[in-house]
Amino acid sequence: MTVHFINRDGERLTATAKEGESLLEVVVNQNLGIDGFGACEGTLACSTCHLIFEEDVFQKLDTITDEELDMLDLAYGLTDTSRLGCQVCVKKAMDGLTVQVPVEVADMRRELEVENSKIKG
Amino acid sequence: GLPSAASRVRGPSARCAGAGERRDRSLAIGLLSTAALAPQICVVGSGPAGFYTAQHLLKHHRLARVDIYEKLPVPFGLVRFGVAPDHPEVKNVINTFTQTAHSDRCAYYGNVTIGKDVMVKELQRAYHAVVLSYGAEDNQILGIPGENLSTVYSARAFVGWYNGLPENRDLKPDLSSETAVVLGQGNVALDVARVLLSPLDILRTDITEGSLAAIACSKVKRVWLVGRRGPLQVAFTIKELREMINLPGTRPLLDPADFTGLGDVIKDVPRPRKRLTELMIKSALEKPGEKEAARWASATKEWGLKFQRSPLEVLPAADGKQARGIRMAVTRLEGSGESARAVPTGEVEELECRLILSSIGYRSLPLDSSIPFDPKLGIIPNSLGRVQGAPGLYCSGWVKRGPTGVIITTMNDSFDTAQSVLEDLQMGVLNLSNSKEGFKSVRSILHSRGVHPVTFSDWEKIDAAEVARGKLAGKPREKIVDPQEMLQLISH
Numbered sequence: 343m344t345v346h347f348i349n350r351d352g353e354r355l356t357a358t359a360k361e362g363e364s365l366l367e368v369v370v371n372q373n374l375g376i377d378g379f380g381a382c383e384g385t386l387a388c389s390t391c392h393l394i395f396e397e398d399v400f401q402k403l404d405t406i407t408d409e410e411l412d413m414l415d416l417a418y419g420l421t422d423t424s425r426l427g428c429q430v431c432v433k434k435a436m437d438g439l440t441v442q443v444p445v446e447v448a449d450m451r452r453e454l455e456v457e458n459s460k461i462k463g
Numbered sequence: 464g465l466p467s468a469a470s471r472v473r474g475p476s477a478r479c480a481g482a483g484e485r486r487d488r489s490l491a492i493g494l495l496s497t498a499a500l501a502p503q504i505c506v507v508g509s510g511p512a513g514f515y516t517a518q519h520l521l522k523h524h525r526l527a528r529v530d531i532y533e534k535l536p537v538p539f540g541l542v543r544f545g546v547a548p549d550h551p552e553v554k555n556v557i558n559t560f561t562q563t564a565h566s567d568r569c570a571y572y573g574n575v576t577i578g579k580d581v582m583v584k585e586l587q588r589a590y591h592a593v594v595l596s597y598g599a600e601d602n603q604i605l606g607i608p609g610e611n612l613s614t615v616y617s618a619r620a621f622v623g624w625y626n627g628l629p630e631n632r633d634l635k636p637d638l639s640s641e642t643a644v645v646l647g648q649g650n651v652a653l654d655v656a657r658v659l660l661s662p663l664d665i666l667r668t669d670i671t672e673g674s675l676a677a678i679a680c681s682k683v684k685r686v687w688l689v690g691r692r693g694p695l696q697v698a699f700t701i702k703e704l705r706e707m708i709n710l711p712g713t714r715p716l717l718d719p720a721d722f723t724g725l726g727d728v729i730k731d732v733p734r735p736r737k738r739l740t741e742l743m744i745k746s747a748l749e750k751p752g753e754k755e756a757a758r759w760a761s762a763t764k765e766w767g768l769k770f771q772r773s774p775l776e777v778l779p780a781a782d783g784k785q786a787r788g789i790r791m792a793v794t795r796l797e798g799s800g801e802s803a804r805a806v807p808t809g810e811v812e813e814l815e816c817r818l819i820l821s822s823i824g825y826r827s828l829p830l831d832s833s834i835p836f837d838p839k840l841g842i843i844p845n846s847l848g849r850v851q852g853a854p855g856l857y858c859s860g861w862v863k864r865g866p867t868g869v870i871i872t873t874m875n876d877s878f879d880t881a882q883s884v885l886e887d888l889q890m891g892v893l894n895l896s897n898s899k900e901g902f903k904s905v906r907s908i909l910h911s912r913g914v915h916p917v918t919f920s921d922w923e924k925i926d927a928a929e930v931a932r933g934k935l936a937g938k939p940r941e942k943i944v945d946p947q948e949m950l951q952l953i954s955h
Contacts, residue, residue, distance in 0.1 A: 377519065378874045381559065385552035388871050412702040415735035416869070446875045452847060452882070 365427035391427035510540020512596035512860020519881035573917035609777030618822035627942035647822030716767030717747035848880030
């Protein structure tokens with residue numbers, strides 16, 4: 343199956359996924375160039391595999407547990423359709439899925455500083 | 464200078480903001496003369512900040528060489544010495560750091576103290592860029608009378624003790640009384656409380672043998688976490704709170720009066736704060752389920768949260784050496800949310816205790832008199848990781864931002880600093896036509912001063928020895944806490 347990840351810089355990364363693999367496993371197994379993804383290696387001890395889903399896909403995902411919510415709560419740029427990639431397993435119906443890698447706080451701050459320095463001249 | 468025809472450098476494509484346009488993170492550099500064009504970069508500190516900065520540089524620059532220096536023989540900083548022994552999953556990042564260290568463009572040099580064995584100015588002569596990632600080795604002080612009594616410790620030292628940090632191995636904390644008070648309500652405070660109250664079989668991980676033995680003899684039955692402000696200002700996070708509430712053999716002591724009516728106040732706050740508060744409210748006000756009620760009924764240990772209490776004085780025992788209690792000002796809150804301030808009401812309260820752990824924050828120290836440092840904020844003044852007034856000098860991690868946040872916070876921050884270095888390389892702010900010798904010149908400096916760096920494969924020998932010793936004791940590792948023993952093991 344095919345899964346697309348929109349990276350932080352806007353680049354679309356397309357990967358082959360096996361049914362039952364978590365999205366974190368897809369990133370790792372396919373060696374996708376997403377910086378710092380999956381730091382705790384899928385043990386629900388970080389939020390670096392945070393991904394944003396389309397609304398209709400999000401609604402069909404398996405119910406989120408308290409443990410996942412606890413870690414998701416710490417993620418930057420949390421949305422109503424955010425999940426941790428290590429907890430979402432690829433199903434047949436998800437072939438062609440597109441997910442977004444969220445921008446990090448450092449990226450936002452950097453963009454703000456670049457804008458500010460342009461204004462100041 | 465570099466002949467412009469010889470280098471293929473992508474232009475500054477990302478000097479424009481906007482959702483679809485991001486900076487190019489990879490640089491393609493023409494290979495006319497590899498040696499002249501390979502940036503030599505040095506990172507000071509081998510904790511998460513150091514390793515994540517190095518990792519990002521190596522990934523996004525095909526030629527850069529990164530050398531990581533560390534004052535201890537062993538790497539990984541707070542991942543090894545700060546993360547609690549019963550949180551092994553958080554330490555999985557060591558695997559990615561190990562991969563980085565194995566890169567042929569990366570080298571690790573332990574047992575080298577920057578600011579003593581070699582100065583930052585000498586590093587700047589040897590490297591194109593120097594990144595300071597040395598963290599926060601000290602702690603905030605209370606600034607109250609009695610804080611230096613013998614049974615008052617910083618949480619930092621206590622954590623260092625049970626995690627085998629060499630400088631804290633002789634702490635010998637006094638665990639002979641029933642009640643302990645932890646000042647502070649962050650994740651470190653919860654770690655400390657959990658280590659004091661956990662059943663020993665949960666603790667038997669990579670906690671040091673010496674501290675496990677001491678805790679086995681501990682008389683501590685009750686731990687209070689005391690905060691100056693209220694439940695809505697607690698700094699700990701929900702996963703750690705949940706762990707504490709579910710800790711076998713313990714019961715929580717939460718005063719319902721602290722939580723009544725709070726449910727209405729949090730209706731519109733962001734989800735993380737809301738869920739955290741709801742969990743406290745539930746534990747304080749709701750009748751526990753059958754299993755939980757049974758556990759609480761049979762619990763032999765307890766922990767609780769005391770709010771709106773600001774420490775005024777640690778009271779001495781009759782011998783004048785130990786603490787016998789703590790006097791606190793009762794406060795009220797002005798304002799709300801994260802910016803609420805605790806204001807004394809005039810009322811005062813005393814809590815009887817001997818063991819007091821101050822968990823009010825870590826603190827960075829200036830490394831070297833040549834480096835700009837803001838003593839008030841405890842950070843190196845910088846803009847996006849570029850040290851102010853010091854071209855070629857950068858910083859990442861706690862020494863850049865202040866000592867808060869979890870590993871992911873430091874990871875993103877380190878990538879951010881690495882990005883500044885990459886931009887400066889790309890724009891010629893760091894002049895690569897000045898060739899730098901890197902470790903070659905540092906090696907001779909260290910040699911002339913009788914300093915023997917520990918390499919990463921030396922660390923792997925120490926690592927193997929610790930794992931082997933741990934196996935004998937049914938633990939993932941038995942940490943070596945004496946640096947001399949470490950050096951002897953690798954025949955230095």
